[in-house]
Amino acid sequence: MTDSPASFGNLIDGKGIARRLTDRVKAEVEVLRERTGRLPGLAVVLVGNDPASEVYVRNKALQTHRAGMRSFMHMLPESTPQDELLDLVARLNADPQIHGILVQLPLPRQIDPVAVTNAIAPSKDVDGLGEVNAGRLSLGVPGLVPCTPLGCLLLLQETLPVLRGLHAVVIGASNLVGKPMAQLLLREGCTVSIGHIDTRDTRGLAREGDILVVATGKHGLVRGDWIKPGATVIDVGITRVPTEGGKTKLVGDVAFDEARQVAGHITPVPGGVGPMTIACLLHNTLQAARAQLDAPA
Secondary structure, three states, X not given: OOOOHHHOOEEOOHHHHHHHHHHHHHHHHHHHHHHHOOOOEEEEEEEOOOHHHHHHHHHHHHHHHHOOOEEEEEEEOOOOOHHHHHHHHHHHHHOOOOOEEEEOOOOOOOOOHHHHHHHOOHHHEXXXXXXXXXXXXXXXXXXXXXXXHHHHHHHHHHHOOOOOOOEEEEEOOOOOOHHHHHXXXXXXXXXXXXXXXXXXXXXXXXXXXXXXXXXXXXOOOEOHHHOOOOOEEEEOOOEEEEOHHHOEEEEOOEXXXXXXXXXXXXXXXXXXXXHHHHHHHHHHHHHHHHHHOOOOO
């Protein structure tokens, strides 16, 4: 790349982009209400009392209300057996007030997350993690797309004028982020490489990317010398680490201060991908409601 030094380190404003998307969703929810007399309903299920998950789930409920939708919270104890959770999912599937269902991950050890996500009706699977929607994404046919990868794609589309033909490197191959992210980038015409725990030269692979998406859950993994000068870096990771004085802070999978000296554009942590995940959840809930109410945009 031939970027001048002044073009490096531009922050991608995830908060601002998410706010604009949420505003559009809110306006379209009102149009749907006028056309059908109905509001989209989102049910969020949390099993256990993990403090971070509780905060995240309550924030989802708050944002759902702000977008003009109905929010249904289900807080279950850590000891909830799998059959009881599956019974709840079945009731939500049958409830016409509910257009989207999200079961917060991770789940307690006694519950199989694959069984739960696949029990959600595909039309209400707003997290896009069930086998039906995953298959649709793989085949390139319409379906509900996982919220975090979709948010990453929207950040890239807002940042780069053209994605087609760029080399995109995804570090992390999870079903939640890495694999669907690669599928979305392929759909946009990128050349896509995926690095994972068994990749022999992850640093060398990362340095080839015009786009670098990192989702490993290992904070500070990607250093500045892993990044191609001028590349666009999307940091999906979020980890709370201790600081001096007994406090904590949130950090990503990318060593931000180093990376900012090299990357053309980069997402901060927090304030990058996180807000987009919730905004895309609202977007998916609206899309699901439109389909179930036979009210296309």
